[in-house]
Amino acid sequence: MASAIQLVQTPDSQRTFDNDFKDRYRSEKYNYEGTKIVSETPSGSGNYEDYKNEEAKRKEQNNSDSISINLGPLAWIFYIAIAGAVIFLVYILINEGGSNLFSSNRNKTVNNFEEITVENIKNADIITLIKNAENDDDYRLAIRYYYLLVLKTLSLKNYIKFEDDKTNNEYLIEVSDKPFSKDFQYTSYLYNYIWYGEFPINLNNYITAKTNMETLLKQVK
Numbered sequence: 716m717a718s719a720i721q722l723v724q725t726p727d728s729q730r731t732f733d734n735d736f737k738d739r740y741r742s743e744k745y746n747y748e749g750t751k752i753v754s755e756t757p758s759g760s761g762n763y764e765d766y767k768n769e770e771a772k773r774k775e776q777n778n779s780d781s782i783s784i785n786l787g788p789l790a791w792i793f794y795i796a797i798a799g800a801v802i803f804l805v806y807i808l809i810n811e812g813g814s815n816l817f818s819s820n821r822n823k824t825v826n827n828f829e830e831i832t833v834e835n836i837k838n839a840d841i842i843t844l845i846k847n848a849e850n851d852d853d854y855r856l857a858i859r860y861y862y863l864l865v866l867k868t869l870s871l872k873n874y875i876k877f878e879d880d881k882t883n884n885e886y887l888i889e890v891s892d893k894p895f896s897k898d899f900q901y902t903s904y905l906y907n908y909i910w911y912g913e914f915p916i917n918l919n920n921y922i923t924a925k926t927n928m929e930t931l932l933k934q935v936k
Contacts, residue, residue, distance in 0.1 A: 854916050862903075
């Protein structure tokens with residue numbers, strides 16, 4: 716054939732777009748912008764019709780809701796303040812707070828018998844005071860401390876209730892039904908004679924009185 720044959724294909728029908736076709740692609744299902752979304756799908760019927768009709772909505776969560784604190788160059792001041800507060804709290808609890816909750820088994824140093832009160836006798840280091848008086852050959856004072864040690868021991872064992880202004884006779888009444896009541900009575904007599912009588916005692920006299928008080932302490936313990 717001398718001339719070329721041209722084949723022209725014509726469509727069977729011409730397609731047209733609806734005027735609102737863009738609106739149908741603006742829902743959450745057609746979000747292709749790549750925005751990071753943290754979401755969860757609530758429980759539903761699971762039917763395709765619900766999803767198609769956009770009845771099953773997703774709850775979006777914004778990651779920017781989380782709180783972060785950036786102290787910058789002042790961060791070290793913040794941490795020092797926290798550490799100082801913790802150290803101070805521990806100090807208070809150990810030395811003063813909680814009714815001596817953490818220090819009930821520790822001896823507290825006192826300088827003389829006048830400093831021993833109902834508040835501190837349970838933790839007063841009376842043994843050291845006795846040794847200091849013995850080193851100074853002050854046997855009267857040592858007996859004074861020994862008697863305070865007896866009262867402290869009786870108080871710790873709940874045999875008596877130690878009070879600053881209570882008399883020895885009142886303590887004797889509190890232990891009158893105890894097996895060691897007579898020994899406590901004799902110890903109180905020795906203490907009153909030596910301390911309040913202001914009679915000087917030598918080493919032998921002191922050892923005799925000391926032995927009696929140590930024997931009573933063993934009975935109480």
